Amino acid sequence: MNLIEEIENITDKCISCGFCESVCPTLGASQYNSVFGARGRVILADFALKNPDNDLELGDSFYSCLDCYACVNVCPAGVNAGVVSELMREFIVTGERGKKNPVAALIRESIMEYESPLGLKREAAEWADGISFQKSDTVIITGHMYQMMPYTRAINRIRKHIDESVVKNVASAMKNHISLIKLSRHFYDKKLKENMDADLRNIVAMLKKSGVEFGYLGENEPYPGMFLYDLGYREDFREYAGRFYNFLKENGVRRVITVDPHTHDLLLNGYPEYVPGFDIDVVYYTDLLDLKYRKFNDGITIQEPCHIVLHNNQFRALDILNSITDVSMPERNGKLNMCCGGPDELLFPDTAKNVSMQRYSELKEKSENVVTICPLCYNNLAYDSKVKDFSQFVKEMVID
Amino acid sequence: MQKQETDAISELISKLGNKKILTTKEELIPFMKDASYITGKLPLAVCLPDNAGDISTILSVCNNYRINVTVRSGGTSLTGSSVTDFNGIIISTMNLNRILEINTSSRYAVCEPGVRIDLLNQELKKCNFFYPPDPASSRASTIGGSLSTNAGGLRAVRYGATKEWVLGMDVVVPDGHIIRTGEYTLKRSAGYDITALMIGSEGTLGVVTKAILKIEPLPEATAKLIAFYKDIESVGKSMNSIKSKGITPLIAEFMDLGTINSIRKNMEIDIPEYTQFLLMIDVDSPEEGLARKIQNVKSILEGFTDDVTVITDQNHMDRIYAARKGAYSALLDLRENNHQLVVIGDVIVPSSELASTMKEIAESINNDGMKATLFGHIGDGNIHANIFMDNTDEGRKKMEKLQMDIARAAIRHRGSVSAEHGIGTEKNRLLYEEYLERNSIYTLEIMKSIKKVFDPNNILNRGKIFYESD
Structure with missing residues (x-):
């Protein structure tokens, strides 16, 4: 089945009932401009494929999808509008139809050249300064997610003052002078960097205390290629993932400990599809924690990570939180979970912000204390100090 | 685009700003579809107002320039009501989506048309109350849309359709005036009941911007x-x-x-x-x-x-x-190929006539050589025949014949051609047939006269309820 057939195979099942729009986070965040909602994306994809002569600007609709898969969980016909968006991004990348997004193209270039979407290198490993790791065939893979957040926040602060068309023009120009991406290294949110570095250190400390033996590849740890996968550069991803896998094998890695849901989902489900013979075990760090905790009496609510609950993955984080405190689940939870908006932060910061503010107020209705279990969620929802990353919240509860 | 259309859209953009007026093709394409099998025309523009004043401005401008206007909220119509067959603009009321008040002692809730029905019920549940009209699409469908079609749903056997649950509303009429119909009271005997007239009028008379709805305590x-x-x-x-x-x-x-x-x-x-x-x-x-x-x-x-x-x-x-x-x-899974469409019927008969009507419907399906499945709200006599139609001219003709055969069966058994989905553009002929069979075509003429009073320039939801060629 070629790409077009694959997309049509899904869109042909859609009756346009609109159930998906009722849970699609980006629709309301875009003032109900339907092309930024799940049903609109399916209709647009169907139209674009059936009317090949049209010169449509397809990109923004599909790039703005958060890939949270909330849509498929309410669709009576089992249509996954999230997958339609993923495939359409792949289709746009082929250049057959629609314009490529210059920011996406710039990110792709940076990953292929520097193994980092923002050209980070040493910066991605600074959090581990002073920590000693063992030599082991198990390594922690940070996925660079915690590390990138302070940089994207600072970049978005600048972007707010620049017209979107200028951003796209600058991105187009930078693509041909890719070394300029390294300028990103100088723009970061200092406080957020301190928080994120502390979170990673907390994770390492808790794993060590649980008796887990593992190493860390330091600044040699490559970014795992999430953006290539998410932005539709699947053939590039195939090549890149092969490189990543070979690097792990050359370093004798047999098992990886992931610390964010996006990297976890990618290595667990994406890599085996793209890397023949992928034979590395993937485990989420919360599942290795074996600690005693104090009770937290005030209760919390949590932001579940879409890449765990909506992508059919599992982890023990919720069990741990339940053992520490009363967890009031938000109105939309589990298979109806609402995304934090994080995945749109680089390309559609306004949409990301609108989604995150809506989710933040929903969470706050349940409890003052919010625990996130993903660096993107934390970055997008931490509007006050009562929002904490799992690693911070749980570390504070560990009995020494 | 003709000059008056270009001028009207320019004026809309200058008055409401370009964020509320969509004009690029990729933004307009999604508005060519609703939950029916009907694909509408590409609108000239889509307006995203967020208050009654905006809607008043839009209608006033369109009335001046004689631009056709189609109104839409959740886009869950099963009869093509939320797409347009005419050159014109679409107004989406989805940004008017606030629940303004819940009053449990006086038993009402006030909300805007873009509030989804399930969301309203989610809020009401917190006070142990609910809003009974319950169309199957309630996850996505809205108060505005359900008022416009007099939606029924699964609970209609006990609670009746939407018309039983609306006390009043604010409406913008085509010349831009904002009018109030009804009040917050459970009873009111004060002149013509314009509220009742608006319900089920499928957006042909005005645009609802606020509704006062009756609510009930939840069953124990x-x-x-x-x-x-x-x-x-x-x-x-x-x-x-x-x-x-x-x-x-x-x-x-x-x-x-x-x-x-x-x-x-x-x-x-x-x-x-x-x-x-x-x-x-x-x-x-x-x-x-x-x-x-x-x-x-x-x-x-x-x-x-x-x-x-x-x-x-x-x-x-x-x-x-x-x-x-x-x-x-979910019935899409039963299609023989991806090009088949599922067309849902919506006839109703008195409950006591149900079994015999169903038998006749089954015979019609058989005689017409069509594939169809049946489900419905048996408690109130509402039968939905879901017809699998080949998306060809011949397939469409066969589907229309079967729709007519089923409609005639319902009419014979003292029923109606539409119980809760409205007429839209899909059932114009069936509506005519119903009144023809009852020897009461004049009723349709009265309806058209009422439409003229509200909308003398005929700009609003053209082709809905009454057949009109482009």
């Missing part, structure tokens, strides 16, 4: 009984027997085997092999009387079938309820 305890049958007559007899014994269920739904198969997995119940139809009855009672109520209904059902399943687990009941609500969309 509920249970679901599912009975299985080999023939439709026994289903009809079961239902008649329940109602004759003075029991009015909360929900009373039937499904044929095709429908059952499309949602079988999601219902998570054992279904006997012989099953051709099932009947789903929800009952309610104060907590202490529920067991007795279940037993009463079960005994009645067992007079007509050997197999009755009782479900009291709320989560399981919710899952079955959700599966039934998704039945129309």
